[in-house]
Amino acid sequence: MSKLKIAVQKSGRLHDDSMKILKDVGISIDNGKDQLKASARNFPLEVFYLRNGDIPQYLRDGVVDVAIIGENVLVEKGKDISIVEKLGFSTCKVSVAVPKSTKYSTIQDLEGKRIATSYPNTVNGFLQSNNVNAELHIINGSVEIAPNIGLADAIVDIVSSGSTLFKNNLKEVEVLLKSEAVLAVSPSISEDEQQVLEKLQFRIKSVLKGRQNKYVLLNAPNKNLECIINILPGMNSPTVMPLAKEGWSSLHSVINKNDFWEIIDELKANGAEGILVCPIENMVI
Numbered sequence: 001m002s003k004l005k006i007a008v009q010k011s012g013r014l015h016d017d018s019m020k021i022l023k024d025v026g027i028s029i030d031n032g033k034d035q036l037k038a039s040a041r042n043f044p045l046e047v048f049y050l051r052n053g054d055i056p057q058y059l060r061d062g063v064v065d066v067a068i069i070g071e072n073v074l075v076e077k078g079k080d081i082s083i084v085e086k087l088g089f090s091t092c093k094v095s096v097a098v099p100k101s102t103k104y105s106t107i108q109d110l111e112g113k114r115i116a117t118s119y120p121n122t123v124n125g126f127l128q129s130n131n132v133n134a135e136l137h138i139i140n141g142s143v144e145i146a147p148n149i150g151l152a153d154a155i156v157d158i159v160s161s162g163s164t165l166f167k168n169n170l171k172e173v174e175v176l177l178k179s180e181a182v183l184a185v186s187p188s189i190s191e192d193e194q195q196v197l198e199k200l201q202f203r204i205k206s207v208l209k210g211r212q213n214k215y216v217l218l219n220a221p222n223k224n225l226e227c228i229i230n231i232l233p234g235m236n237s238p239t240v241m242p243l244a245k246e247g248w249s250s251l252h253s254v255i256n257k258n259d260f261w262e263i264i265d266e267l268k269a270n271g272a273e274g275i276l277v278c279p280i281e282n283m284v285i
């Protein structure tokens with residue numbers, strides 16, 4: 001079987017979560033510390049450790065078939081590259097920020113201003129679509145310092161918790177895009193590699209679905225069963241089994257992690273006891 005070549009960030013924000021998702025889908029990688037390339041032991045996969053910013057070109061050239069990459073990098077340098085899966089980690093925004101003391105009300109306030117950024121194509125697209133002319137200063141890192149040293153009036157950079165903006169006395173005034181890590185695919189992927197990709201994607205989908213949900217087991221008095229069954233969503237309907245204790249049952253169900261605490265409160269209020277909550281490794285649907 002031919003091997004799928006996947007690019008993963010060599011080091012940085014995406015590296016650990018990218019390796020974790022490969023591990024969670026059951027792929028073991030022989031990972032020599034300073035290797036730039038590694039093979040999977042139990043799946044037809046070769047891993048290339050690359051710079052996030054270089055990955056769009058490698059995908060375009062077909063040097064790699066797929067990649068785990070920040071969506072914002074594709075917006076900047078890889079508009080021609082398709083995304084096959086959103087991976088739910090490294091969520092961030094690309095935003096305009098200005099010094100806290102700057103009066104800002106609309107995008108037109110950027111007219112004629114100096115904007116520092118590492119994402120010139122994204123910024124130019126944004127300015128053009130809003131008919132604003134501004135002067136771009138392209139810098140590769142520590143963009144948030146630019147207004148403080150008099151290099152720019154505004155910046156466009158990644159914002160996550162907002163603490164870097166806060167520390168540099170800046171405020172976010174526009175959000176250009178929202179981003180997360182994605183699985184992107186080369187336009188020149190072959191038929192054989194496409195088949196391996198489909199296997200990998202199937203596994204990733206079931207791991208992501210599992211991460212979204214929790215498995216809940218609880219005991220409840222039979223007289224409250226109907227009400228508790230209505231609270232529990234389940235994949236179809238919850239499993240109900242009699243307990244050795246007369247008049248009681250055990251219920252098993254799957255709950256979305258976002259609704260989880262509210263549902264637990266409701267269950268308790270309706271007489272549920274001995275509630276156990278377990279993570280789900282995979283959910284194959």
Ligand SMILES: Nc1ncnc2c1ncn2[C@@H]1O[C@H](COP(=O)(O)OP(=O)(O)OP(=O)(O)O)[C@@H](O)[C@H]1O
Pocket residue numbers: 009010011012013014050051052053054069070071072073090091092158159160161179180181
């Ligand atoms: N503070 C953050 N919070 C969440 N996600 C982030 C944050 N900063 C960056 N990211 C996401 O992680 C990706 C990698 O960021 P990182 O800073 O590790 O690498 P980089 O310097 O942009 O890239 P390279 O690998 O080319 O050096 C970004 O493209 C973005 O999608």
Ligand SMILES: O=P(O)(O)OC[C@H]1O[C@H](OP(=O)(O)OP(=O)(O)O)[C@H](O)[C@@H]1O
Pocket residue numbers: 013141142143144157158159160161162163164165
């Ligand atoms: O809103 P926050 O949570 O503060 O995150 C935003 C910061 O994170 C990233 O920098 P990073 O720490 O990756 O450093 P880098 O500029 O060297 O890539 C980004 O470039 C911002 O500076």
Ligand SMILES: [Mg+2]
Pocket residue numbers: 013
């Ligand atoms: Mg960074």
